[in-house]
Amino acid sequence: MLTxxxxxAWIAAVLVAPFLAIYLLVFVWPTIxxxxxxxxxxxxxxxxxxxGTENYERLASDPRFRTAAWxxxxxxxxxxxxxTVVALLIALGVARLKGRLQSGILALFFLPYILPVSVVxxxxxxxxxxxxxILMHVLDLFGMDRIPxxxxxEWFMPAVGVVTIWWTAGxxxxxxxxxxxxxxxEIYEAAALDNAGRWTTFRRITWPLLWPVTSLVFTIQxxxxxxxxxxxxxxxxxxxxxxxxxxxxxxxxRAFQQDQGGRAAAVAVTLFVLVxxxxxxQFQLLRMAGGRK
Amino acid sequence: MTTTSLQRMNFWGGxxxxxxxxxxxxxxxxxxxxxxxxxxxENEVVRPYIELWPENPTFSHYYTAIFDTQIVxxxxxxxxxxxxxxxxxxxxxxxSGYALSxxxxxxxxxxxxxxxxxxxxxxxxxxxxxxxxIAQLGLINTWAGIMLPQLIHPxxxxxxxxxxxxxxxxxxxxxxxxxxGEFRILFKVYLPMxxxxxxxxxxxxxxWTWNAFLWPFLSVTRTEMMTVPVGIxxxxxxxxxxxxxxxxxxxxxxxxxALAYLLFxxxxxxxxxxxxxIKG
Numbered sequence: 001m002l003t004x005x006x007x008x009a010w011i012a013a014v015l016v017a018p019f020l021a022i023y024l025l026v027f028v029w030p031t032i033x034x035x036x037x038x039x040x041x042x043x044x045x046x047x048x049x050x051x052g053t054e055n056y057e058r059l060a061s062d063p064r065f066r067t068a069a070w071x072x073x074x075x076x077x078x079x080x081x082x083x084t085v086v087a088l089l090i091a092l093g094v095a096r097l098k099g100r101l102q103s104g105i106l107a108l109f110f111l112p113y114i115l116p117v118s119v120v121x122x123x124x125x126x127x128x129x130x131x132x133x134i135l136m137h138v139l140d141l142f143g144m145d146r147i148p149x150x151x152x153x154e155w156f157m158p159a160v161g162v163v164t165i166w167w168t169a170g171x172x173x174x175x176x177x178x179x180x181x182x183x184x185x186e187i188y189e190a191a192a193l194d195n196a197g198r199w200t201t202f203r204r205i206t207w208p209l210l211w212p213v214t215s216l217v218f219t220i221q222x223x224x225x226x227x228x229x230x231x232x233x234x235x236x237x238x239x240x241x242x243x244x245x246x247x248x249x250x251x252x253x254r255a256f257q258q259d260q261g262g263r264a265a266a267v268a269v270t271l272f273v274l275v276x277x278x279x280x281x282q283f284q285l286l287r288m289a290g291g292r293k
Numbered sequence: 294m295t296t297t298s299l300q301r302m303n304f305w306g307g308x309x310x311x312x313x314x315x316x317x318x319x320x321x322x323x324x325x326x327x328x329x330x331x332x333x334x335e336n337e338v339v340r341p342y343i344e345l346w347p348e349n350p351t352f353s354h355y356y357t358a359i360f361d362t363q364i365v366x367x368x369x370x371x372x373x374x375x376x377x378x379x380x381x382x383x384x385x386x387x388x389s390g391y392a393l394s395x396x397x398x399x400x401x402x403x404x405x406x407x408x409x410x411x412x413x414x415x416x417x418x419x420x421x422x423x424x425x426x427i428a429q430l431g432l433i434n435t436w437a438g439i440m441l442p443q444l445i446h447p448x449x450x451x452x453x454x455x456x457x458x459x460x461x462x463x464x465x466x467x468x469x470x471x472x473x474g475e476f477r478i479l480f481k482v483y484l485p486m487x488x489x490x491x492x493x494x495x496x497x498x499x500x501w502t503w504n505a506f507l508w509p510f511l512s513v514t515r516t517e518m519m520t521v522p523v524g525i526x527x528x529x530x531x532x533x534x535x536x537x538x539x540x541x542x543x544x545x546x547x548x549x550x551a552l553a554y555l556l557f558x559x560x561x562x563x564x565x566x567x568x569x570x571i572k573g
Contacts (some may be wrong), residue, residue, distance in 0.1 A: 002294070031414065031422075116547060272418040
């Protein structure tokens, strides 16, 4: 038995080694380094001097950091709850369909999610094009003024929010559908026998039974949207990135455009802590949801 | 249930169905519009009214995109990187998933915590030190440099562990009786029983890697080393302000993943729900 154990340990070491080597190199080591350089004035490449907590103290009075934090929060508000509601409504509609029609309709909603962000950007950049975009033709039809949407500060975040919901809703719809399918049909049959209306059935059966999936979708989106960068960067090209600044963009700008690795790392650590805290909360939430069953 | 209430229910049910179908068509319209615009000659694209079907359909923009830009090179880069990341991720995750599921060894708990931790950490926060690392290794502008930081997919280990956990113990005991070693058990028993999930996970890992933007964008400075999604947005002079040509490039960039999804719809949706922590 003892020799077996030892043999097991050796085999496990061999099996786990490649994974462990990769994670130590590209996960553990960079994470430690990130905390380390956030206390220095290092450039992107090369070492710097220890400056204590100066980089963090500067964030408090840094207007661009404030813009980035505010825009990130604003983007979360614009996308997370609306995205969850839109996905739930669509999933309820799709769940009613049967067979080939259902998979076809689901594919139409899901296709955007499978595309690279730059394809999404090019398509919407074309749809919203100020001169030739189809949306501008539609505005013309209704006698409304054309808007240079991605070049207007007030419109930028809401528009990126809409594009993001369009792009990612397919994922949430899929999770909702999986949740809806796991509700036993007998419950609905019983409700129908009791003459329960559509709304009552939803409120008393679907909604409570779907709650674990709803909270999952909500938190997955929350975490994803805190990390927004790609869409904001792409749509800001040729525009005003400093007005549209978000947290990851700020890390990118400080590190890669202004060569201030230390100051960028302080922003990265802030984001890191934020996302980890939310993720831990999500993890606890899921455990609770799992324990309730 | 009375007939009238049943009829009312069917009526509203029909309305919801029609609305869902209409919304789906509207949802997919930007995709349709992108594809259709890429098939129009440039002078049709800029017409001041809506033209839902090209008057003179043409593939010329695809021809230009393929032969007058570096998109073929970007394709090769994207395929190399996506295949590399997929193979390495699937193999290393499968091996560790098996160890976690079937073997008792010291450090097992710690390993599990490492996986959970990497699950929560935003890789976007690590871009600075990923860049430093890749630069120190001299891998900027190389396939290996684009691949390395993209190998963090803890969810795949978790899914493998779950599936290996579900294999009935009898199979393992029978194999052990036959004096089969762990590697034989893994490759002759556990892996063949889980080919379905292996292909599903491989397809989505390929799609995720193909679609990646931030890291390929940061780790490449030379145009000939770019991946497709980065190249089509970062090399503007490649397409100029020719909208249709740019859209043709976009269609070419989305084609592999869209096809992968349409061909393997079941597998893709299965893997995505699994990766979100839901058993399909």
